[in-house]
Amino acid sequence: MEVIMEALPAFGDAWALILQPVVLGYLIVGVLMGLCIGIFPGLGGIAGLSLLLPFMFGMDPVLGLALMIGMVAVVPTSDTFASVLMGIPGSSASQATVLDGFPMAKQGQAARALSAAFASSLFGGLVGAAFLTVFILIARPIVLEFRTPELLMITIFGLSMVGILAGRVPIKGIVAAGLGMLIGTIGEGASSGDLRMSSYDFPYLTDGLKLVIVGLGIFAIPEIISLLRQDRAISQEPQLGGGWLLGVKDWFANIWLSVRCSIIGVIVGVIPGLGGSVVDWIAYGHAVQTTPDKSNFGKGEVRGVIGPESSNNAKEGGGLVPTLLFGIPGSGSMAIFIGAIALLGSGQIEVGPAMLKNNLDITYAIVWLLALANVLGTVICIAASGGIAKLTTIRFVLLAPFLFMIISFAAFQSGQNLMDLVALFAIGFLGILMRRFDWSRPAFLIGFVLSNPAETYANQAIQIAQSRFRKGFGDGIDYIFSPIVLILLVITVISVVLGLRQAKHIMAEGDIQAGTKRAPIVFMLLVTAFIGYALYDANAIPSYSRDRTFPIFVASICLLGCAFLIVRMMLKPETDTIFADRELNGEDADAAHGLWPTLAWFAALLVLTSLLGFILALTIFLFAFMVIRARVGVILAACYTVAGLAFICAMAWLLNRDFPPGLLQEYFTLPWPFT
C-alpha cells in the first residue's frame, strides 16, 4: 500500500501530461498510422516505428511518446483484419486468431468475428493497463525471480500447448512440432556458432529462417492457394450474417475468458526474454481447455478468437515492464522504441533501472497512453469492420495477386535477399502438404517459435546449474527447483494430460477424410528423411560444442515418433485417420483448378523476379493473372496492375525499402523502383 501512496502524485502528473489536446492529437495520428500499417500482414510495429524515427530527434517527449505509443498499441489490433478475413497471420501476435477467425469469415461471419476480436483486444489492453498501474511499482524484484530455469519452464509450458493442437493423431502433432523445432535450429548455433544444416558457401541459411517467412508460408500460402483453386469468394454465404453488435455480445458472454486471457497476456509479456510470440497460443490453449463443448474449435468457435485477441493486446502492456524497468526490449518494436526514447527532447528519459525513480510520471503516461490508444484504435476498427468484412464477398481471384504481392514484399523485408522469396515458397509448399495430409500446422509453428528459446535456456540453465552443483548439492537443487519452476511444472503436466485426453475431439483444421495410402506415406517418408538428415548433420558438429545437443535430442525423439507412425501406417487399413488427405474429399477435391497450375502462378512470380526484379515481374504477373486466370477485360486488368504497382511503390517509398533485384539488375543500372 505504501508504495502506491507514494506513487499517487505521479498519477496526477501523468494525467496532466496526457490530457492536453495536442498530445491527444498526436496520439490519434499515431493510432491512424498504426492501423494502416498493421492491416498489411508481415509489416508490423518495426516498420511503423522506423518510419517515425527521423522525426523523434529533439521532439517534445510527451508528443513523441504519444505518436509512437499510438502506433505500437494498435498494430496487434488491426493485424486481426488479415488473420480473420484472409487467414493470413498479420503478425506473430495473431497467429492463433487465424484458427477460428478465418473459418468464421468463410461462413459469412467475418464482421462478427472481427468485432468480437476487437472488443477482446480493447478489453485486454485495458486490463493490461490497469494491472500494470499497480504491478509496475513492485515488478522489479518479481521479474528478477524469473531466472533461466523459470524461463525454460515457461518455454516448455508453451510447447505443451502442442498437446492440444496436435490433432487427431497426437504423435503426428508431436512430430510436426519437432519438425518446426528442427527448422528453427537451421543456421549458426547460439552457443559456439557451429553451423547446422547450412554452410558459409551458401550464406542465406546461416542466419536461420525468419518468423515472418515461416508464419506467412505455413499459414497464408496454403490458404491463398486453396481459395484460389476453388474460384469463389472467401465467404461461402453470399449474404453476410452476424453484424458487429453480435460480436460484441459474444465477447460479453465470454467476459471471464477474456479476463483470464488478458492476465495470461500481461504476465507472459512482463517476463523478459520470451517476446510474447507464444502468448496467443497459450491463450488459445486455455480457451480450448475451459470450453465444455470443444467440437467447434477450428471450425469457427468464437471463444477461439476471444482468447488470443484478449491476450495479445494485454501482452503489449506487459512488455513495457522489461522495456522500461530493465531497458531490455521485449520485442523488436520495443527495441526501436527504446532507441527512439533516447532521441526525444534532450534525452532526459533514460529507460532502465532508474526509470521509476526519475520518471515515474512518464512511466504512467506511457502505460495510460497505451490504454487510450487501444480504446481509440478499437473504436475505429469496430466501426470499419462491417465495411471491410465485405472484402470476403469479392471473388477471391481478384484479391489473390494483391496478397501475393504483399506477402512477397513483407517476406523480402526480413532479409532483403531474393532467397527470402524462395524460402517463402518452400515453406509455403511444406504448409500446403501439411494442410493436405492433416499435419498440425499450429504445432509446427509453436515448435519453430520456441526452438531458439528452448535450446538457449536449456543450455544456459544446465551450464549454470553445473556450476552451482560444484558449489554444493543444495545450491544446485535450489537453483533448478525453485517454487516458480515447481508450480509451472504442475501446470504443464496438468495441461499435457488434459490436452492429450481432449485432443482427439479438437480438429483445429476441420474434419478431413482418409483415402488412399500412397500419398500420405510418401510425405511421411520425406519428413522422416529430413529429420534423419538433421540428426546426421548435428552429429557432425564436434562433440565439445553445445550446439549439437538440442538438434540431436529433438531429432531422436522425432525419429521414434516417425517410426511409430510408419508402423501404424503399415498395419492400419487405408480408412484410418492417419491417412487423412484433403485432395480426396471435401472442398479441395471439388476445386475448379488443380494444385499445380495454381502454385505455378506463384512460382512464375518468383522466377520472373529472379530474372527481371520484383517490380517488372509484378507488372507482368498482375496483368497476366488478371487476363488469363481472372478473365477480366484488358482495360480493367491494366487498371488493376497500375493500382497494385502504385500501391506497393508508395508503401516502399514511405518505408524507405527496396525491392528484390533480379538478373537484369546485375547488368543494367535502373532507376528506383526497378533497381
Place this chain on the structure above:
Amino acid sequence: MSTFKTTRRVAMGLVAAAAATFGLQANAGGHGIDLTGRTVEWIIPFSETGGSAKWANFYAPLLSEALPGQPTVVVKFMPGAGSTKGANYFQEQTYDDGTLIFGSSGSTQFPYLLGDPRVKFEYDDWSVVLASGTGGVAYLPPDLAAKMDGMNAAGLRGTDFIYGNQGATRLDLVPTLAWEMLGLNVESVMGIKGRGDGRLMFERGEANIDYQTSSSYLSGVTPLVEAGTAVPMMTWGALDEAGNIVRDPTFPDIPTFKEVCEATEGCETSGEKWDAWKAFFIAGFPAQKMVFLPQGATPDAMATYTAAFEAIKARPDFAEISGKRLGKYPQMTGAAAETAKASATKVSPEAKAFIVNWLQDKYGVSLN
C-alpha cells in the same frame, strides 16, 4: 611492445597520407559536393535494435542539417551474418555521387581482424570520415568486490565466476581475456542476445561478473551501483595522444585494467598476451564505430563529409546532447579518424595468431 609500435607506425603513415590528400584537395580549390534534394543512405549492418542503430539514429538528423544542401539522411539496416553481410554489400559498391555511407562497428572489425571466412570486404578500400570511441566497465556484486584488496584482484581467484557471453569471437573476448590474465576462473555462458541480457543475468544473480559499454553502463548499471547491488571493478581505459592507456575520461574514479593488472601478481602488462589484449581492445573500443565512404570516394566528398561531422561537433549543444547517448569520448574526424581507423583495422600478425590460438584452446572455435 612490438604490436603497438607497428600500429603506430602504420597510423603515422596514414596520417601523413591523409594530410597530403587534404592538402591536394585544398590546392585544387574544390568546394565539396552539393547534396540538395538528394537522399543519403546510411547502411548499418545490424538490425534496428542494436547499439549501432542508436548511434546512427543519433547522428542521422544532425548530419542531414550539416551537409550542404540539407539532404535527407536515412538509416538503412542490413543485418545478417554478424554484420559481414552488410559490409560485403558495401564492398561491392563504388563511389557514385556521395549519397551512400556505411557505419561499421567493433563487431564488424573483429571478424575482419580474425580472418572470418565470411569476410569479403577490405577496410583499406574505404575512406573514413568519422570515428566514434567508447569504453567499457567491468563490475561485480558487492560481496565479491569486497574480496579485492584495493586494485589487487588476487583475492578473487578462488571464486567460480559466471559471465553471460555473446560469442567467443565478439567484443566479449576483450573482457574474458582480461579476466583470464588476472587469473580469474570465469566460465562463459553462451547464447546471450545482447549485453542487456548479460546485465539482466547479473541482476538475477545467475552471473556474478559482467561488463557493459560506457553508455549502457551509465544508464543500466549506475543505478545498481547507487542501490548497492553492483560495484565497478575496472574500465578498459582510454588512449591518450601517444597511444598509452589512461583512465577513461567518463569514469575518472574507476581504475583501468592496466592499473589492476599491475597491482595483481601474476598479471603482466607486457609480453604477447598483453600486446594481443591491447591490440584487440584498441580495435574494439577507442575506435568502435566508424563512418565510411565507399571505394573511389573523391577528395571533394571526403572534405564535404569531414566538414559536416566537424560542424556537428562544433554545435554549441553537442556536448550536452551527445554526452548521455555516446559518453564523453572523442568523435574523431580527418587525420584523427584516419589514425583511429588504422589502429582499429590493423593488428600485428603475432597478436592475431595469439588470439586465434587462444580461441581455439579456450572455446574450441576454429577460424581456419
